[in-house]
Amino acid sequence: MNGNYLALREECCEANKQLPKLGIVDLTFGNVSVGDPELGAVAIKPSGVPYETLTPDDICVMDFNAQPDDDFQMDLEAAKLFGSLRPSSDTPTHLRLFQAFPHVRAVVHTHSRNATAFAQAGRGIPCMGTTHADYFYGEVPVTRRMTPEEISRHYEWETGNLIVETIADKDPEQIKAVLLNGHAPFVWGTSGAKAIETAYALEIIAEMTWKNLVLNPDSESISQAQLDKHYLRKHGDGAYYGQR
Numbered sequence: 001m002n003g004n005y006l007a008l009r010e011e012c013c014e015a016n017k018q019l020p021k022l023g024i025v026d027l028t029f030g031n032v033s034v035g036d037p038e039l040g041a042v043a044i045k046p047s048g049v050p051y052e053t054l055t056p057d058d059i060c061v062m063d064f065n066a067q068p069d070d071d072f073q074m075d076l077e078a079a080k081l082f083g084s085l086r087p088s089s090d091t092p093t094h095l096r097l098f099q100a101f102p103h104v105r106a107v108v109h110t111h112s113r114n115a116t117a118f119a120q121a122g123r124g125i126p127c128m129g130t131t132h133a134d135y136f137y138g139e140v141p142v143t144r145r146m147t148p149e150e151i152s153r154h155y156e157w158e159t160g161n162l163i164v165e166t167i168a169d170k171d172p173e174q175i176k177a178v179l180l181n182g183h184a185p186f187v188w189g190t191s192g193a194k195a196i197e198t199a200y201a202l203e204i205i206a207e208m209t210w211k212n213l214v215l216n217p218d219s220e221s222i223s224q225a226q227l228d229k230h231y232l233r234k235h236g237d238g239a240y241y242g243q244r
Contacts, residue, residue: 005041005082008034009059011106012043015192019110020051022200029111029184033094034192036105040064042098046085060087066095072154089156096160097188101172104188106195111184114206118142119179125205126221128212133222133230135201137174141166143181159183174235177202 015032019025028051033044042062049058059082066079074092088094094107110116118125118140125140127133143166150158163178163186176198177187187202189195212219221227234241 003082005039005043005061006056008036008039008041008043008061009056009082011192012045012059013054013056015106015108015196016045016054017051018193018196019108022196024110024112024200024203025051026111026113030109031088031090031094032106032108032192032196033088033091033098034106035064035094035098037064037098037102041081042091042095044088044091044094046083047088049085058085059083060085060091062087062091062095064095064098066092067099068092068154068157072157074154074157090159092154092156093160093163093186096157097163097186100160100164101188103173103190105190106188106192108187108189108195108199109184110187110199110203112199112203112206114210115179115203116184117210118206119184120182122181124179125202125209127227128209128219128221130222130226130230131201131208132205133227134234135198135205136177137171137231137235138227139221140175140177140179140185140202140205141170142179145181174231 012034019030028048031045033042035042042064043059046058046060061082063079068074076087090109097107122142124142127138143162166178177185179185187195187199189198
């Protein structure tokens, strides 16, 4: 690595460009980051830059281990390892998730319309069918509301803390998304491409679930047996979905 983190920036750029192609962002309401703990670096989309014009040279690279100081301040410019543009305002949230979840290599934040509707309603997405079970081992949870103190202290960092709190009793490798109450989803994965796929699947599942509940408000979640079968045949030790 010659100090410009080119491979990381290229992966991050390509993942961000997929957001509008898949229809899971409007305007510039979303971002993808790709991290590498061995390099000590996280590449992330710059703030407010259109996806269509984004290039690897635009991508910001941040110190993987950056945290707020004792006064809850974080100097993102000081934490920047590469780039001339201002990084996404959600950067502290992304950094918090990378630091909390060692297996995560990419984080996606969107305001995809159906998943965001569940977040704004303060409602998790229950597992109503097998499409959901193929990606998430149970309900996609929603956080509690942020307190005024958390919002004023360091909003974006505390957003990450709240996501970590919400997933604390779950396996973040099995539930790869959390809905931020009153805001929108955050999703993660083992690569930029996998995290984007999961974010896209989350939006599809949210739309299906919403329509399910409109058609039958008394619908129940699928059985544990069916959830186990569909999730584990794809992700379990004896998985047999897809090719070797």
